[in-house]
Amino acid sequence: MRAEEKPGFRRLPLFREMMTQTFDSLMQIAYSQNFPPRMDLIQQGEYADFLHILVEGAVELRATWNGHESVMGIVRPVSTFILAACVCDAPYLMSARTLERSRIVMIPAADLRAALRRDPDFAVAAMRELGVGYRTFVRHAKNLKLRNSRERLAAYILQQSQLANGVVSMVLPMEKRHLASYLGMTPENLSRTVKALRADGVRFQGTQVIITDPARLMALAATDSLIDGPDPENIAS
Amino acid sequence: MRAEEKPGFRRLPLFREMMTQTFDSLMQIAYSQNFPPRMDLIQQGEYADFLHILVEGAVELRATWNGHESVMGIVRPVSTFILAACVCDAPYLMSARTLERSRIVMIPAADLRAALRRDPDFAVAAMRELGVGYRTFVRHAKNLKLRNSRERLAAYILQQSQLANGVVSMVLPMEKRHLASYLGMTPENLSRTVKALRADGVRFQGTQVIITDPARLMALAATDSLIDGPDPENIAS
DNA sequence: CGACCTTTTGAAAAACATCAACGTCTGTGG
């Protein structure tokens, strides 16, 4: 653990309200590590040894079944992931790998559980984190079941725009095929949908996205806070 | 609260390890209520006033968007639901309504949060419950993204069969159109898929399902513990 | 430059949704 990182950690929602003693002891045990891009961190089916906290970079949560594969979520700093597997002491349902060079702090699951039992404020904060993760996946499922792929793409673009304070131009934060998988479609389908969306107020230039008609796009996406957020802070547990 | 229900509650995973004092005070505040079938309990978008515990009956979690609607989950006794909205103090992402006549215990969200902060063992148990709910939705999303509708139906039938200790004959626990929505398809599509599955080892007779060739059905569904469970206990938070 | 990967495009097939019509069942009220 780098000493200079500690104050930043202390400010995270997960650690903000815990006892100083608990925090310090966890920081003593925790260690942080750098990973190169495309590094597998976790395989689905394994058991949780460490709570992961993404400090820098980006991590992709993926799931596979029967030869198929899908991107289930993207984790961005600063967020924990696989909290649920840690507290349930159950196998991971998803794999995790870095997208970019990433800095990750790891806390042994056993120590985490002990700290939770010792420090109610920490437990409450962890629950809130877990609750946000739960809600993220409810949203993901709603998105998949209630919207078609064009609507999902439109909503995604608007969501990204709003995360960046409403800019009308941005760069896709990941490869298109990963985005396609995240949105539940094939790369080919995404490519065609992108073209079709020109009529609805978006233009793509390579990896660059430009919203040419926000109102029209919003009408299509029918953005809804109960699907598209916001839930503050974390992404996946 | 009926006095004779208390011991049963005490045995629930959520309440099993909490302090007697916390338990008693919550039971003092909690009240239980009977609801008729098809009764709306919760509307998506509202704020959480009470943690709900389903003691008897069945509850359906639904989501709507832009005129579309989908069954997101089924809660069966004994389970809590909307725990996440309670701990996050955030609006419900789903609506809830009874399917059958149901008995539900309600605990004011504020008292719940106070109890969590006071009793670490309770907080840990609640976290585990929430973790199970999180994992349930990860599974739901994996199911939707990785399997097609025929595979989902096959997996559902096998899952139900296994929940009933591996029987080869059972009665569908809900209307077909609700099942269709839960599995992410239209009623018409379910109807046709049911017929198509005859070649894969299942026969339907009205609401009765008979597995005629378990091996064949399992080959189709490719049942996977990381999608189809088991995760013990609860269903939805 | 050339190997490798992503993205795009085209054509065909499969999966799925929609619309409309017709049984079937259930409970209600005449």
Added chain:
DNA sequence: CCACAGACGTTGATGTTTTTCAAAAGGTCG
């Protein structure tokens, strides 16, 4: 007790969406 409205379920015809397969175009990096 029967008739009938209303809901559910099925079936058929049709249309849309999406996937699959194949090939070409574009980018990246050694």
